Amino acid sequence: MQIRTLEDMQTAKSLGLAQLYPDKPKILVGMATCGLAAGAQRVFNTLTRQAHEAHWDGVVEKTGCIGFCYKEPLVDLILPGKPRLTYEKVTPEIAGELFQEVAAGRIPENHFMARLDEDDMVLNGGPHKLAKSKLKGFLAKAPRYEDLEFYKLQRHLAMRNCGFIDPDNLQHYLARGGYFALYKALTEMTPEAVIEAVTVAGLRGRGGGGFPTGVKWASCRKAKGWPKYVLCNADEGDPGAYMDRSLIEGDPHSILEGMLIGAYAIGSTEGFIYVRAEYPLAVKTLQRAILVAREAGLLGDNIFGTGFSFDIKLNLGGGAFVCGESTALMSSIEGKPGEPRAKYVHTVDKGLWNRPSNLNNVETWANVPLIIGKGADWYKSIGTEGSTGTKIFSLVGQVKNVGLVEVPMGISIKDMVEFIGGGVPETRQFKAIQIGGPSGGCIPKELWDLPIDFDSLSGAGAIMGSGGMIVMDSSTCMVDVAKFFLDFLIDESCGKCIPCRLGLKRMREILEEFSSGKGSLADLDELQSLSEAVKDGSLCALGGSAPNPVLTTLRYFRDEYEAHILDHKCPAAVCKDLITFSINPELCNGCTACAQECPQGAITGVKKQPHQLNPALCIKCGACKEVCKFGAVAVS
Amino acid sequence: MSVTFKSLETILERYPPSPEHLISALQEVQAKFSYLPKEALAAVCDHLGVPLSQGWAVATFYKSFSLEPKGEHEISVCLGTACHVRGAKNLYDKFRRDLDIAGEEGTTRDLKFTLRPVRCLGCCSMGPVAQVDDEVYGNLNQRKAGALIKQYRQR
Numbered sequence: 001m002q003i004r005t006l007e008d009m010q011t012a013k014s015l016g017l018a019q020l021y022p023d024k025p026k027i028l029v030g031m032a033t034c035g036l037a038a039g040a041q042r043v044f045n046t047l048t049r050q051a052h053e054a055h056w057d058g059v060v061e062k063t064g065c066i067g068f069c070y071k072e073p074l075v076d077l078i079l080p081g082k083p084r085l086t087y088e089k090v091t092p093e094i095a096g097e098l099f100q101e102v103a104a105g106r107i108p109e110n111h112f113m114a115r116l117d118e119d120d121m122v123l124n125g126g127p128h129k130l131a132k133s134k135l136k137g138f139l140a141k142a143p144r145y146e147d148l149e150f151y152k153l154q155r156h157l158a159m160r161n162c163g164f165i166d167p168d169n170l171q172h173y174l175a176r177g178g179y180f181a182l183y184k185a186l187t188e189m190t191p192e193a194v195i196e197a198v199t200v201a202g203l204r205g206r207g208g209g210g211f212p213t214g215v216k217w218a219s220c221r222k223a224k225g226w227p228k229y230v231l232c233n234a235d236e237g238d239p240g241a242y243m244d245r246s247l248i249e250g251d252p253h254s255i256l257e258g259m260l261i262g263a264y265a266i267g268s269t270e271g272f273i274y275v276r277a278e279y280p281l282a283v284k285t286l287q288r289a290i291l292v293a294r295e296a297g298l299l300g301d302n303i304f305g306t307g308f309s310f311d312i313k314l315n316l317g318g319g320a321f322v323c324g325e326s327t328a329l330m331s332s333i334e335g336k337p338g339e340p341r342a343k344y345v346h347t348v349d350k351g352l353w354n355r356p357s358n359l360n361n362v363e364t365w366a367n368v369p370l371i372i373g374k375g376a377d378w379y380k381s382i383g384t385e386g387s388t389g390t391k392i393f394s395l396v397g398q399v400k401n402v403g404l405v406e407v408p409m410g411i412s413i414k415d416m417v418e419f420i421g422g423g424v425p426e427t428r429q430f431k432a433i434q435i436g437g438p439s440g441g442c443i444p445k446e447l448w449d450l451p452i453d454f455d456s457l458s459g460a461g462a463i464m465g466s467g468g469m470i471v472m473d474s475s476t477c478m479v480d481v482a483k484f485f486l487d488f489l490i491d492e493s494c495g496k497c498i499p500c501r502l503g504l505k506r507m508r509e510i511l512e513e514f515s516s517g518k519g520s521l522a523d524l525d526e527l528q529s530l531s532e533a534v535k536d537g538s539l540c541a542l543g544g545s546a547p548n549p550v551l552t553t554l555r556y557f558r559d560e561y562e563a564h565i566l567d568h569k570c571p572a573a574v575c576k577d578l579i580t581f582s583i584n585p586e587l588c589n590g591c592t593a594c595a596q597e598c599p600q601g602a603i604t605g606v607k608k609q610p611h612q613l614n615p616a617l618c619i620k621c622g623a624c625k626e627v628c629k630f631g632a633v634a635v636s
Numbered sequence: 637m638s639v640t641f642k643s644l645e646t647i648l649e650r651y652p653p654s655p656e657h658l659i660s661a662l663q664e665v666q667a668k669f670s671y672l673p674k675e676a677l678a679a680v681c682d683h684l685g686v687p688l689s690q691g692w693a694v695a696t697f698y699k700s701f702s703l704e705p706k707g708e709h710e711i712s713v714c715l716g717t718a719c720h721v722r723g724a725k726n727l728y729d730k731f732r733r734d735l736d737i738a739g740e741e742g743t744t745r746d747l748k749f750t751l752r753p754v755r756c757l758g759c760c761s762m763g764p765v766a767q768v769d770d771e772v773y774g775n776l777n778q779r780k781a782g783a784l785i786k787q788y789r790q791r
Contacts (some may be wrong), residue, residue, distance in 0.1 A: 037759045037772035069761030239716030242758035277663070277700050279758060280770065316663055318698025321755065335658035336690070337697035396718035396760035403761055434717060468760075470717045484720050488755060494697075597779055599733055621733075622726045623778040 003296045004305055009011045009174060009183060013124075013342065015174025015514050021130070022167065025058040025102060028076040029050075030163060032065035032249040033281050034242075038072035041090065046092040047075075050099045058102070064250020066163025067404035068150065071113060075101060076163075081132035082530045083139065088113040109138055114145045122160050123177025123373045151402045151422055155382070158366045159406050162250030167285050173253040179298060181373035185261050186306045189372070194265040195221065198368065200376035202388035207324070207361030208235055208439065208465050210387070210454040211370075214356060220266045220348040223356035228261055228268040230310075231352065231359040233329060234275035234282070237321040239488065241468030243392035243404055244362035248275070248282040251366070252289035256299065256312065258365030261372055263310040266358050271312040272331050272628060286314055288332045321438070321492035325540050326351070326359045328494065340540035341493045351590070361466065363392060383409035387453035397434075397470035398424050413448040417471055424473040432472045432556070436465030438492075439545035441552030442478065461552040463545065477574035478557040479564055483511045485549035493543070500543030503534035507550060514561060514576040518567035524561060528554060540579030573635040580636060583612035585625075587632035594624035594633060643668060644676055648683045655686045658694055662701060670706040677703075707743045707750035708789050711735075712767045716756030719763035723777070727764050728753060730778040734785050748789065 029035070029044045039261040044067065047060045071088035075095060078084050087098060087108065094111055101108040118127040118534060128522060134140075145151045156162070165172035173179070185194050199214025220228060232255060236244040248255065259271050275283055292314055293299040301309040320338050322328045329339035330352040351357025367389060371379045383389050387409040393416070395405050400422035407420075413433055424430045436453075441462035443450065450456050454464050472481065485509045495501045510527045513519040530552075531547035538544045554561065563569050570578040583594070583603070588610040595603040595611060602618045605611030613624070613633075625633040647664045651657040663679050666672055672695055681691035686728040695701045713728045731737075731751055735744050759765045762774025766781070768788060776784075 033757075033772065034759050034761055037762050037765065037774045072761070236758070237755070239720075239756035240718045240760055242756070242760055245758040278754065278756075316660070317700075318659060318663070318694075319700040319754075320698050332659065333656075335656045335660075335686075335694070337693050383713070394760055396763070397721045437717070464684075470721060471719055476721050481721075484717070492755075599730075621729060621778070622723065623730065626723070626777045627779055 001296060003174075003298055006183065009180065011172040012171050014175075016171035016173070018163055019169070020175050021080070022059060023080050025080070025098070026078040027058065027060045027102070028078065030065055030072065030076075031062040031072040033247055033279070034065055034069045034246070035072045035074065036281070042071040042092045043073050043075065043095045044091050046095045047099055050096060054103055054544075055085050056103055061166050063161040063165060064167050064540060065246045067154075067159065067246075067406070068113070068154075069403035070401055074113070074163075077108070079107075079412060081130075083115040083117045083131045083135070085112040085115050085142075086121070086145075087111045087116040088494050091378065107138060112142060114148055114151075115139065115142045116145050116165055119164070120148075120156065120160070121176050122157060123180065123369065124175070125177075149422060150403070150405075153411060153415060153420060154405060154407055155390055156371055156406050157382070158247065158363055158392055159250070159404070160370075161254065162246060164256060165249055165251065166249055166291070167252055168288050170253065170296060173251070173517065174513055177255055177373060178256055178369070180262050181369035182257050182298075184303060185264055185372050186304050186308055190263045190588035191221065194372065195375045197371055198265070201371040201379040203364065203367055203371060203379070203388075204387060204454060205360060206363035206367070206391065206466065208436075208463065210433070211366055211463055213360060216348060216360070217262060217265050219346065219474070220358040223349045225350070225354075225356045227270055227355060228266055229352045229355060229357040230263045230266060230268045231269040231329070231333075231357055232259055232271070232273040232365055233324060233326075233361040234273055234286075235317045235324045235329060236276060236279075236362070236466060237324045237492075238466045238468050239469045240396055240434075241394050241466045243394055244283050245279050246404055247362050247366050247392075248279070252285050253293065254366040254369060256293055258368035259312060260303070260310055261368050262358065262360065263363070263619070264308055265482075268358070269309050269311070271310060272315055272333055272352070273312060274315045274317055274323070274333060277316045282317065283314070287536045290314065310604050312321070320494070322494045322540075322542050325542055327540070329359065330357060337494070339496045340542070342539055384453050386449065386455050391452070391464070391467055392483075393452075393467040393469045395421050395469050395471070398428065398473040398475065400425065400595065409453045409507070410451045413443060413450055413452060413515060416452065416469065417448070421471060424471060428473040428475055430471070430473055431476060432478070434470040434472060434481065434549070436463035438470050438488050439463055439548055440465045440468075441548045442472070442481065442556060443552070444556040446556075461548065463548070475572055475574075477570050478553040478560045479511060479514050479570070480574045482550045482553045482574070483508065483515060486511060486546075489542070489546045497537075497539040497543060499534045499537035500546060503530060503537070504546055506530060507534070507547070511550075513568070514564045514575040517564065517567045521562075521565060524554070524558075524565070529626070546576060579620060581613055581618050581620060581622075581624065582614055582615070582634050582636070583611050583613045584632045587630050587631060589632075591629070593627045593629070597623045597627045599623065644652065644679055647660060648680065651684065653683060653685050655684055655690075658684055658686055659698070662691070662695060664785070667702055669700040671704055674703075677788055704743065707747050707748065708751045709748065709791075710751055710752070712754040714755075714757045714759070714763065714765045714767075715753045716760065716763070718760035719765060722763045724764040727766070727776055727781055730781050731766070731785070735784055750787075
């Protein structure tokens with residue numbers, strides 16, 4: 001349908017609302033990549049097949065990811081006048097049982113996660129009550145979302161529609177207030193007023209640097225040259241971060257709307273989204289969203305009849321981390337290798353094809369409609385003074401509750417790990433949190449009262465980055481972590497400048513000495529000075545921040561380095577040259593699982609008798625430790 | 637070979653002869669043939685008016701391009717940070733051992749599998765993960781990896 005006037009918007013909105021909360025039962029399946037990896041497609045197929053066979057008068061629909069990745073696949077039940085009910089870890093069998101209950105008019109109780117009494121609908125007039133009458137029986141006692149530790153401190157603003165709408169359905173997006181901010185900007189605000197709002201709101205870039213978005217837009221607006229380009233960085237290369245993928249897969253129109261508002265403010269008619277090819281579902285979702293928006297007249301010429309025109313092209317990344325860097329990204333869109341250039345001329349003046357270009361990342365764009373829709377003062381009231389709004393983090397690694405977490409800026413690391421994350425596995429201790437990806441750093445337990453905002457993190461030697469947060473516990477070796485990031489960066493260095501291309505390799509060699517027990521204390525100083533040199537001498541931000549993982553582990557975990565050098569020991573039992581595997585005869589009951597799994601035939605023994613491991617044959621692959629249910633494989 | 641070049645022509649027809657389309661065109665060729673045959677790379681460069689040296693630079697810069705034929709199934713093992721702290725390196729070595737791949741990555745002699753590491757599939761909550769063709773497998777360990785290879789060998 002065409003959306004040209006406010007009336008069209010209102011019509012689409014009410015149609016959408018009737019689909020979101022229909023007057024018949026509806027079952028939602030979370031089908032972003034994380035859900036699919038957990039088996040959501042089979043769950044969806046089971047539900048649609050059963051619904052079809054039973055001639056069920058209800059709806060089965062897909063939706064994006066609400067962030068509870070550790071409980072996937074998730075299924076939601078929406079019954080008229082009832083709270084929204086969420087079910088966790090649903091297999092096809094459980095989905096079948098669940099459907100039978102629903103079809104019989106009962107409320108399923110198995111695999112129940114939580115109920116949601118109010119839908120926040122932040123851009124559509126605030127909380128909508130879902131429970132229309134007093135709750136009784138099971139429902140009254142069922143835990144609410146707000147009772148879950150994982151969710152309690154969260155506030156889903158950028159993720160406002162993820163897990164609520166079908167990402168391919170434009171009416172769903174409009175139903176929750178989507179594109180109304182664009183309408184407001186185009187019909188009530190001047191471009192200057194839009195920039196002013198984004199500046200006053202204090203929005204800072206969510207992709208890494210935390211540069212003030214309003215300032216960037218203002219410079220690009222002022223820059224001379226035509227055409228001007230508006231770009232979206234969806235080349236989420238930071239390993240351990242996947243919020244951009246999730247936003248695209250769950251709510252693609254929020255990004256398009258943000259870009260449209262930005263284009264109006266800057267004075268641009270052409271946009272590009274540079275998206276990772278490693279995210280096939282995100283690519284497809286964006287392709288569809290662009291097509292739908294174009295058909296509706298929300299992209300293209302003369303949007304809302306205001307004379308403003310803007311269209312978006314999609315570019316697929318070729319799998320290069322460096323292309324997340326602005327100049328490299330632009331070079332890649334031009335069809336060249338993604339090599340960065342020195343930025344003494346800013347990309348807002350001369351970027352893509354030497355024209356003024358404004359690049360922001362996915363999450364930044366998704367925040368823009370909130371600022372225009374709800375106002376800069378509202379936005380500013382969330383978060384801290386220097387870092388306003390919320391930020392999405394991917395809380396992953398050695399932590400119990402793994403998933404996407406959107407919280408107001410300023411929350412402490414401790415709250416993040418202990419409360420939201422539920423702590424590290426029982427038998428281990430929290431050691432560090434790695435934040436900011438390969439350009440970030442490891443922050444130790446001593447600093448875990450530190451508030452998470454742009455400035456506190458850079459003070460501690462890390463960066464906010466795109467928000468990947470990897471929890472590390474006593475089973476993680478910090479020398480190994482430093483090696484891991486250097487391996488990554490060596491692999492991804494484009495090779496244009498020498499400090500990054502050669503410096504990182506030399507640093508890696510020194511680390512190899514440590515992890516094989518051959519290093520000396522003098523090497524530590526050498527590593528430190530080499531790190532400083534790479535930091536100062538590199539051309540782009542990738543090289544300039546590449547030594548951060550090494551520098552922060554040296555700063556906070558020097559004792560671990562010294563244990564490798566002086567005692568020839570790896571305290572976390574990771575570095576292969578410094579460890580040996582053995583079998584504890586007191587714990588081994590001779591189940592033969594390890595012997596079957598050992599690729600070397602290094603484990604021998606009689607069934608039901610303690611086994612022996614021949615260290616001469618052992619390649620320390622750890623396969624035996626993985627399969628042993630009795631903790632009998634010892635690593636020392 | 638004539639069929640091959642026919643499908644190449646249908647790809648090229650859609651691109652105006654301008655250098656900016658180099659990456660997109662090569663991505664389509666890669667998707668079609670599962671690698672960039674030498675002749676195809678030359679034909680794309682010729683069509684877009686790009687020197688072959690620049691085509692070569694692009695084809696070797698980006699990880700998604702391959703100059704060698706790929707196996708029937710492509711196994712991408714995630715070596716991102718979250719998977720790394722959950723034992724992805726050992727998992728990767730298991731794939732290498734079972735597929736008998738000598739280098740860091742490569743294709744099996746029978747052209748059945750291509751193994752390569754990938755830096756983050758964005759499924760960090762289920763780490764360690766690997767992707768075989770379009771299917772993502774989460775919470776893997778070495779034993780499950782062995783079973784996975786067997787399962788795909790029989791297909």
